[in-house]
Each structure stands twice: as structure tokens, then as C-alpha cells.
Amino acid sequence: MLDFLNHLGELVQGTLSSPWLWLIVFAVAALxxxxxxxPSETTVITVAVLLGTDVPKLALLALLAAAGALAGDCLSHAVGRGAAPALTRWLRAGKQDRYEWARGQVERHAGLLIVAGRYLPGGRVASGLATGSMGVPWARFVALDAVGTGIWAVYSVVIGAIGGASFDGQPAKGLLLSFGIGLIMVGVIDVVRRLRSRHAARRVPRDDRGAVPGPARGRGADGAGGAGADLSEVDCPAPRRPPGEGPLVGPGRDRRSERRERDARTATRRLD
Structure with missing residues (x-):
């Protein structure tokens, strides 16, 4: 393993002065x-390890990684907007309650989904497609995503720089240390997410809890491996629709329910 990592480090080290390396970083972060x-995060961390303590190049790496990630997220958001009509028709074909629930979750937690979703398996894909298909305005999406991509890029570069500075001239050990730190951070984030999700689920009345699709399973920290992602309150259960009622219980009741109540009041007045 160490021999392979050393060979990989030597191979990439020879390209640090090439503009192609920076183009590759941008393209991988976007795609x-x-x-x-x-492997966007792996690529950024690897290059940061090899740059070591070269602060100007580390800053350039963070800038290019953030710009590439922002461009890719905007592309994902655009795809979600393009697929919105077909998705809306599919969700509303007997699944109006799910559609309204999904829209409500995106509206309430769009900021959290866009900024922090990239740290979860499938979260980056889910945030772009979901916010696009649910009509989150471009200005709001770009502003929030710029914050998210900036944090992600700096976080990845700092992890790589720690490994490079700790083992100067030993890229294999630096890579192992950086990847180990990255895995620990992903584990901490996942534990916090699960705790918040359970806390949010306990706040929902038991009678209102319904079955929803389970959380996506995907790859690790690079985060685009599943069909979707769950995120604390974003993945709390959708309200269950009682038989014969409309899409939602409460303000969203359909006209049939209101008509039944109106008929019942009319009948009561006649009896009086």
C-alpha cells in the first residue's frame, strides 16, 4: 500500500507545475x-498533500476546487429544473401528499440541504436535483451553494495540507493521515445527522408517522453515490394520509372533506 501511494505521489508530483493538473481539479470537482x-474530495486532498506548505498554491487549489464544485452544482440544479415538469406529473399521479411533503421539506430546509448535503452519501446530487425540480430561485441557490462549496474546498485543502506538512517528503504517510482525518470527519458528521434525525422523528406524533423511502446508501465523503440523501430534519417522516382524506391533514384538506363537514353542519341545523 505504501509503495503504491509513494508511486502515485511521485507521479502527481511531476505534474504540479502543469496547467493540466489545475484543469483536472476543476473538471473533477464539477463532474x-x-x-x-x-473522486473530487480525494483529488483535492491528494494535491494538497503534495503541495505541502506552499500557501499560494494551496489557496489556488481551494479556489479552483470551489469554482469547479459551484459550476457542477449549478449544472445539477439546471438539470433538476429541466426535469421538473415530468417529475411533478409523476409525483402528482396519485402521490400528491408526497409531492406536497417533499416541496415543504425543500422550502424549509433548502439552506441546510445545499450547504451541508454534500457531506452525505448522495447528498450533492440530491441537493442540486431536488432544489432545481422544486423551483428554488437561482439567486438563492447560487448564494448558498457558494458558501457550501467554499467551506468544502477549504476543508479538503486543510486536511491535505495537514498531512503534507506532517510528513514532508513522505507522500504516502501524508496521504494516509489526511484520508484518516477525512474518514473520521465523515463519521462524526454522520453520527450528528442520525442523532438529529431521531430527535426530529420523536417530535412527530406517532399517529402521523408514515412509511417513507429509506435513506440513500452510497459511497463515502465524495457523496454522489445514491438516489437521494437524508439530512436531519429533511428526512423526517412525511405525514400519513387517512383513508378518504385529501393530500394533507389540516390546512391542506381537499374539497371533499370540506363538503362533508358543510353537509354535516347543514343536517344538524335542520334537526334543530
């Missing part, structure tokens, strides 16, 4: 928004 097999 990861739609292609699950693109």
Missing part, C-alpha cells in the same frame, strides 16, 4: 455533481 465515480 462529481452528476457522476458518482468522480
Amino acid at each position: 462529481d455533481a452528476l457522476l458518482p465515480f468522480m
Whole structure:
């Protein structure tokens, strides 16, 4: 393993002065928004390890990674907007309650989904497609996503820089240390997410809890491996629709329910 990592480090080290390396970083960070097999975070961390303590180049790496990720997320958001009519028709074909629930979740938690969703398996794909299909305005999406991509890029570069500075001239050990830190951070984020999700689920009345699709299972920190992602309150159960009622219980009751109540009041007045 160490021999392979050393060979990989030597191979990439020879390309640090090439503009092609920076183009590759930008492209991988962008394409990861739609292609699950693109290792954006791994690429950024590896290059940061090899740069070591070269602060100007580390800053350039963070800038290019953030710009590439933002471009890819905007592409994913655009795809979601293009697929919105077909998705809306499918959801509303007997699934109006799910559609309304999904729209409500995106409206309430769009900021959290866009900024933090990329740290979950499938989260980056889910945030772009979901916010696009649910009509989150471009200005709001770009502003929030710029914050999210900036945090992600700096986080990845710092992890790589720690490994490179700790083992100067030993890229294999630096890579192992950086990847180990990354895995620990992913584990901490996942534990926090699960705790928040359970807390949110306990706040929902038991009678209102219904079955919803389970959380996506995908690859690790690079995050585009599943069909969707769950995120604390975003993945709390949708309200269950009682038989014969409309899409939602409460303000969203359909006209049939209101008509039944109106008929009942009329009948009561006649008896009086």
C-alpha cells in the first residue's frame, strides 16, 4: 500500500507545475455533481498533500476546487429544473401528499440541504436535483451553494495540507493521515445527522408517522453515490394520509372533506 501511494505521489508530483493538473481539479470537482465515480474530495486532498506548505498554491487549489464544485452544482440544479415538469406529473399521479411533503421539506430546509448535503452519501446530487425540480430561485441557490462549496474546498485543502506538512517528503504517510482525518470527519458528521434525525422523528406524533423511502446508501465523503440523501430534519417522516382524506391533514384538506363537514353542519341545523 505504501509503495503504491509513494508511486502515485511521485507521479502527481511531476505534474504540479502543469496547467493540466489545475484543469483536472476543476473538471473533477464539477463532474462529481452528476457522476458518482468522480473522486473530487480525494483529488483535492491528494494535491494538497503534495503541495505541502506552499500557501499560494494551496489557496489556488481551494479556489479552483470551489469554482469547479459551484459550476457542477449549478449544472445539477439546471438539470433538476429541466426535469421538473415530468417529475411533478409523476409525483402528482396519485402521490400528491408526497409531492406536497417533499416541496415543504425543500422550502424549509433548502439552506441546510445545499450547504451541508454534500457531506452525505448522495447528498450533492440530491441537493442540486431536488432544489432545481422544486423551483428554488437561482439567486438563492447560487448564494448558498457558494458558501457550501467554499467551506468544502477549504476543508479538503486543510486536511491535505495537514498531512503534507506532517510528513514532508513522505507522500504516502501524508496521504494516509489526511484520508484518516477525512474518514473520521465523515463519521462524526454522520453520527450528528442520525442523532438529529431521531430527535426530529420523536417530535412527530406517532399517529402521523408514515412509511417513507429509506435513506440513500452510497459511497463515502465524495457523496454522489445514491438516489437521494437524508439530512436531519429533511428526512423526517412525511405525514400519513387517512383513508378518504385529501393530500394533507389540516390546512391542506381537499374539497371533499370540506363538503362533508358543510353537509354535516347543514343536517344538524335542520334537526334543530
